[in-house]
Amino acid sequence: MDLELAGKVLAEQPFSRLLGARVTAFGNGEATLELDIREELRQQYGFVHGGVLSYAADNTLTLAAATVAGPGLITSGFTIDYLRPATGAVLRAHAQVVRAGRTRVVTRCDVLTIDDAGAQSLCAVAQGNIAVLDGPGAKR
Amino acid sequence: MDLELAGKVLAEQPFSRLLGARVTAFGNGEATLELDIREELRQQYGFVHGGVLSYAADNTLTLAAATVAGPGLITSGFTIDYLRPATGAVLRAHAQVVRAGRTRVVTRCDVLTIDDAGAQSLCAVAQGNIAVLDGPGAKR
Amino acid sequence: MDLELAGKVLAEQPFSRLLGARVTAFGNGEATLELDIREELRQQYGFVHGGVLSYAADNTLTLAAATVAGPGLITSGFTIDYLRPATGAVLRAHAQVVRAGRTRVVTRCDVLTIDDAGAQSLCAVAQGNIAVLDGPGAKR
Amino acid sequence: MDLELAGKVLAEQPFSRLLGARVTAFGNGEATLELDIREELRQQYGFVHGGVLSYAADNTLTLAAATVAGPGLITSGFTIDYLRPATGAVLRAHAQVVRAGRTRVVTRCDVLTIDDAGAQSLCAVAQGNIAVLDGPGAKR
Numbered sequence: 001m002d003l004e005l006a007g008k009v010l011a012e013q014p015f016s017r018l019l020g021a022r023v024t025a026f027g028n029g030e031a032t033l034e035l036d037i038r039e040e041l042r043q044q045y046g047f048v049h050g051g052v053l054s055y056a057a058d059n060t061l062t063l064a065a066a067t068v069a070g071p072g073l074i075t076s077g078f079t080i081d082y083l084r085p086a087t088g089a090v091l092r093a094h095a096q097v098v099r100a101g102r103t104r105v106v107t108r109c110d111v112l113t114i115d116d117a118g119a120q121s122l123c124a125v126a127q128g129n130i131a132v133l134d135g136p137g138a139k140r
Numbered sequence: 141m142d143l144e145l146a147g148k149v150l151a152e153q154p155f156s157r158l159l160g161a162r163v164t165a166f167g168n169g170e171a172t173l174e175l176d177i178r179e180e181l182r183q184q185y186g187f188v189h190g191g192v193l194s195y196a197a198d199n200t201l202t203l204a205a206a207t208v209a210g211p212g213l214i215t216s217g218f219t220i221d222y223l224r225p226a227t228g229a230v231l232r233a234h235a236q237v238v239r240a241g242r243t244r245v246v247t248r249c250d251v252l253t254i255d256d257a258g259a260q261s262l263c264a265v266a267q268g269n270i271a272v273l274d275g276p277g278a279k280r
Numbered sequence: 281m282d283l284e285l286a287g288k289v290l291a292e293q294p295f296s297r298l299l300g301a302r303v304t305a306f307g308n309g310e311a312t313l314e315l316d317i318r319e320e321l322r323q324q325y326g327f328v329h330g331g332v333l334s335y336a337a338d339n340t341l342t343l344a345a346a347t348v349a350g351p352g353l354i355t356s357g358f359t360i361d362y363l364r365p366a367t368g369a370v371l372r373a374h375a376q377v378v379r380a381g382r383t384r385v386v387t388r389c390d391v392l393t394i395d396d397a398g399a400q401s402l403c404a405v406a407q408g409n410i411a412v413l414d415g416p417g418a419k420r
Numbered sequence: 421m422d423l424e425l426a427g428k429v430l431a432e433q434p435f436s437r438l439l440g441a442r443v444t445a446f447g448n449g450e451a452t453l454e455l456d457i458r459e460e461l462r463q464q465y466g467f468v469h470g471g472v473l474s475y476a477a478d479n480t481l482t483l484a485a486a487t488v489a490g491p492g493l494i495t496s497g498f499t500i501d502y503l504r505p506a507t508g509a510v511l512r513a514h515a516q517v518v519r520a521g522r523t524r525v526v527t528r529c530d531v532l533t534i535d536d537a538g539a540q541s542l543c544a545v546a547q548g549n550i551a552v553l554d555g556p557g558a559k560r
Contacts, residue, residue, distance in 0.1 A: 015189035018158070018180045040158045049155035050215050051195025058190045075190050076384065076409060077221035077264075079359055079499040079547055081526045082214075083519040098545050099503040103383065104356065104411065106501045106545065108528075124217075125518050125526065127499055127547045129356060129409060131384065216524065216549060219359040219407055219499055221386045223379040238405050239363040243523065244496065244551065246361045246405065248388075265378050265386065267359055267407045269496060269549060271524065295469035298438070298460045320438045329435035330495050331475025338470045355470050357501035357544075362494075404497075 001066050002026065009071065010059070019055060023063060029097035031063035037091055037113070048086035048113070053124045056093035057109045061128035064095035065105035069132050073105070078128030086123040088113035095126075105130040141206050142166065149211065150199070159195060163203060169237035171203035177231055177253070188226035188253070193264045196233035197249045201268035204235035205245035209272050213245070218268030226263040228253035235266075245270040281346050282306065289351065290339070299335060303343060309377035311343035317371055317393070328366035328393070333404045336373035337389045341408035344375035345385035349412050353385070358408030366403040368393035375406075385410040421486050422446065429491065430479070439475060443483060449517035451483035457511055457533070468506035468533070473544045476513035477529045481548035484515035485525035489552050493525070498548030506543040508533035515546075525550040 001009075003026040010016045010023050010033075019041065025032035033056055035041075043049040062075045095109035111124040141149075143166040150156045150163050150173075159181065165172035173196055175181075183189040202215045235249035251264040281289075283306040290296045290303050290313075299321065305312035313336055315321075323329040342355045375389035391404040421429075423446040430436045430443050430453075439461065445452035453476055455461075463469040482495045515529035531544040 009184060012184035013189060014180045014182045015191055016183075019191075040154050042154045043156075044149060044152035049153060049195070050198045051155055051159075051191070054194035054198055054220075055189070055191025058194055075222060076356075077219065078194075079217065079219040080194075081217035081518075081547060081549060083521070083526060098501075099542065101503070106503060108545070108547075122519065125528070125547060127501060127528075127545060129501060216496075221378075221407060221409060223381075223386060238361075239402065241363075246363060248405070248407075262379065265388070265407060267361060267388075267405060269361060289464060292464035293469060294460050294462045295471055296463075299471075320434045322434045323436075324429060324432035329433060329475070330478045331435055331439075331471070334474035334478055334500075335469070335471025338474055355502060357499065358474075359497065359499040360474075361497035 001071055006063060006066065016059065019052065021059065026063060027067050029064060029068055031060055031067055032092060032094045033060045033063060034090055034092045037089060048091060050082060052091065053082065053086060053111050054080050056091060056111055057124065057126035060093035060095040061107045061109050061126060062130050064097050064107045065130035068097055068100045069105050072133040074131045074133060076129040076131045078126050080124055080126040082124045084121055084123050086113050088115040088121065090114045103132050105132065141211055146203060146206065156199065159192065161199065166203060167207050169204060169208055171200055171207055172232060172234045173200045173203060174230055174232045177229055188231060190222060192231065193222065193226060193251050194220050196231060196251055197264060197266035200233035200235040201247045201249050201266060202270050204237050204247045205270035208237055208240045209245050212273040214271050214273060216269040216271045218266050220264055220266040222264045224261055224263050226253050228255040228261065230254045243272050245272065281351055286343060286346065296339065299332065301339065306343060307347050309344060309348055311340055311347055312372060312374045313340045313343060314370055314372045317369055328371060330362060332371065333362065333366060333391050334360050336371060336391055337404060337406035340373035340375040341387045341389050341406060342410050344377050344387045345410035348377055348380045349385050352413040354411045354413060356409040356411045358406050360404055360406040362404045364401055364403050366393050368395040368401065370394040383412050385412065421491055426483060426486065436479065439472065441479065446483060447487055449484060449488055451480055451487055452512060452514045453480045453483060454510055454512045457509055468511060470502060472511065473502065473506060473531050474500050476511060476531055477544065477546035480513035480515040481527045481529050481546060482550050484517050484527045485550035488517055488520045489525050492553040494551045494553060496549040496551045498546050500544055500546040502544045504541055504543050506533050508535040508541065510534045523552050525552065
């Protein structure tokens with residue numbers, strides 16, 4: 001997989017299109033996903049909803065795994081800790097592989113916001129488990 | 141808080157409106173959230189996107205905490221494990237309080253799908269930490 | 281595996297012997313591990329050390345998985361939330377299978393203490409991932 | 421707190437003495453804990469027991485938080501993912517603060533082994549939540 005193919009996979013996910021996510025970096029054990037922060041993605045206090053941050057973490061943890069293990073992956077699960085209210089212009093999630101085993105990849109992710117002036121704020125951190133499927137008929 | 145107020149809070153979240161979530165039970169340490177599964181919520185294989193399941197877990201873990209600790213809460217974080225591909229007509233998340241402390245509530249959540257015939261399938265389980273804010277100006 | 285074999289496996293773990301752990305129930309997707317609380321297992325405030333609770337959770341999460349998936353297992357990881365200071369006479373961890381897949385078992389665990397009068401107190405909850413090894417030479 | 425005081429706190433924990441843990445670095449948002457790998461700390465296959473790794477993660481996640489938030493802390497919980505069988509001469513856990521809030525510190529930890537030749541192997545990664553107690557009588 002390369003950046004172009006990763007972008008195509010994301011574009012095939014209706015939910016990622018609904019949220020407006022895009023892959024902006026992909027390779028060598030690392031991946032970055034971004035989306036523009038807009039009204040629809042907020043919670044009642046005007047901050048980006050935690051569900052958007054967890055979506056970004058989930059997808060980016062698995063994208064990073066795909067840079068080393070290919071597309072036959074399924075997210076087993078992850079942990080996310082929220083750090084600060086998320087507000088700004090762009091939400092960016094960056095993940096990297098910690099360990100790529102034969103059947104499982106462990107990855108970590110930082111989720112941050114970027115405001116109009118380019119200032120970054122770390123909003124959440126996550127750690128995930130990605131299962132490597134061993135064939136086209138493999139099931140989680 | 142009661143079911144009616146919980147529904148109003150959810151309706152004030154633009155992201156929950158975008159996903160079509162509704163609170164269907166609220167009280168005594170337990171809360172249930174549901175949403176109709178539709179094309180926009182899927183990933184590339186036709187299953188409900190993990191980000192939708194994690195959104196449902198996040199929100200329901202905190203709703204359950206609100207039944208005992210009121211509305212001044214903020215989700216600290218959570219762990220989710222995906223169990224099965226999620227497909228069907230309705231996604232339902234049900235959470236309950238495990239322990240309500242003075243400053244922190246720990247909750248657990250089951251996320252399941254229900255098909256047109258009413259058959260249920262458990263798709264994900266989550267465990268979360270909810271922080272109790274100690275005043276109107278409190279920050280995470 | 282049955283209760284007797286599970287006890288033998290535990291007895292083959294030098295660290296479990298050091299802590300004095302014993303399996304007291306094993307079967308049908310559930311397992312219970314107990315240990316007597318003694319001075320050596322405490323932290324500086326006199327409560328059972330979190331590391332003892334996490335040991336108990338780790339082992340019991342995997343024991344529960346072994347009731348359905350046999351002995352060829354390895355703990356992938358887990359999440360633990362501490363709820364209350366742990367004190368009393370006996371520490372008991374009880375875990376049950378949430379979902380047993382072909383390659384992965386997800387389990388949940390409650391860790392509680394029991395005092396001399398038999399009163400129980402829930403001290404920690406955990407959720408874990410157990411990998412099913414597919415052969416004698418399989419590695420995590 | 422400084423390295424000397426951190427060492428004294430650890431020495432006041434009977435369980436840390438039982439395991440033979442020592443603090444080898446402490447300051448500026450980072451902490452390192454080490455222990456010599458010996459027979460008593462192993463599981464049935466000869467590797468260091470997961471419970472020892474989770475003990476090391478638990479303690480080091482909180483030690484790192486103490487470098488910025490002082491001694492009035494309590495571990496709320498953590499997630500650990502095991503990466504490789506742990507074997508060698510020394511187990512080393514290194515943690516650093518990700519975000520120090522007023523009431524909660526989030527930290528990450530790497531657990532590795534070092535063999536007699538000095539070669540390192542990353543065995544587990546963890547992410548934790550540490551609660552900041554707001555006074556001597558504060559309870560979790």
